[in-house]
């Protein structure tokens with residue numbers, strides 16, 4: 001696992017966007033796994049500016065959603081489908097056909113979950129999966145004690161996650177769904193490159209436990225330790241509880257340019 005400590009969210013967004021641009025130059029039809037929440041927004045903004053500047057061609061890129069609320073009305077502005085269309089697909093000028101996600105409105109949720117895993121595999125698998133992290137260490141919506149081998153499935157949100165996400169629902173926790181569909185941890189680990197971005201001191205405990213703690217289902221993001229190519233990008237505040245922060249800084253400062261993200 002590589003840990004990169006950046007100054008702020010903008011620097012993190014630009015670093016990851018450059019990595020995505022490099023990937024798209026190597027593989028123009030790469031399948032990008034995208035995350036929601038506020039943390040990844042600087043990545044999407046930086047990537048959109050690279051596109052506007054003509055530095056990268058995203059015309060063949062494909063995008064896959066990580067998770068979704070269950071039971072929000074179709075077209076709800078806070079469904080993750082709406083968020084990804086608004087924050088990623090439209091600004092990058094991608095066709096909605098280049099976008100795939102689980103069906104949070106399906107009558108048969110279990111079938112929809114299995115269908116999404118199958119669709120990801122049929123699409124050739126995710127090339128780069130961008131992840132945020134919940135204050136409880138969740139990735140996607142894999143709450144603590146999710147199986148590290150889990151596949152896409154329905155989950156129940158913790159009270160903490162509903163409180164954290166109420167800000168997207170007019171601050172009203174009652175509007176935050178209890179149930180979600182999320183790529184499982186096993187599904188996420190199949191992506192070829194995992195890139196987790198964490199910003200702010202509210203994520204410092206979760207980052208330290210994920211990076212320096214034992215691999216344990218109680219902290220789902222610790223599963224990144226099992227992946228051969230995982231990059232954790234954190235700002236100084238999110239890095240503040242890492243015991244090995246100086247080592248991570250030294251390693252990154254001496255990293256050969258050819259290595260890329």
Ligand SMILES: N[C@@H]1[C@@H](O)[C@H](O)[C@@H](COP(=O)(O)O)O[C@@H]1O
Nearest residue numbers: 035037038039132133134140141
């Ligand atoms: N399902 C999403 C996660 O994918 C995201 O990482 C997390 C953190 O969000 P934020 O980046 O807004 O802190 O929120 C939600 O729970």
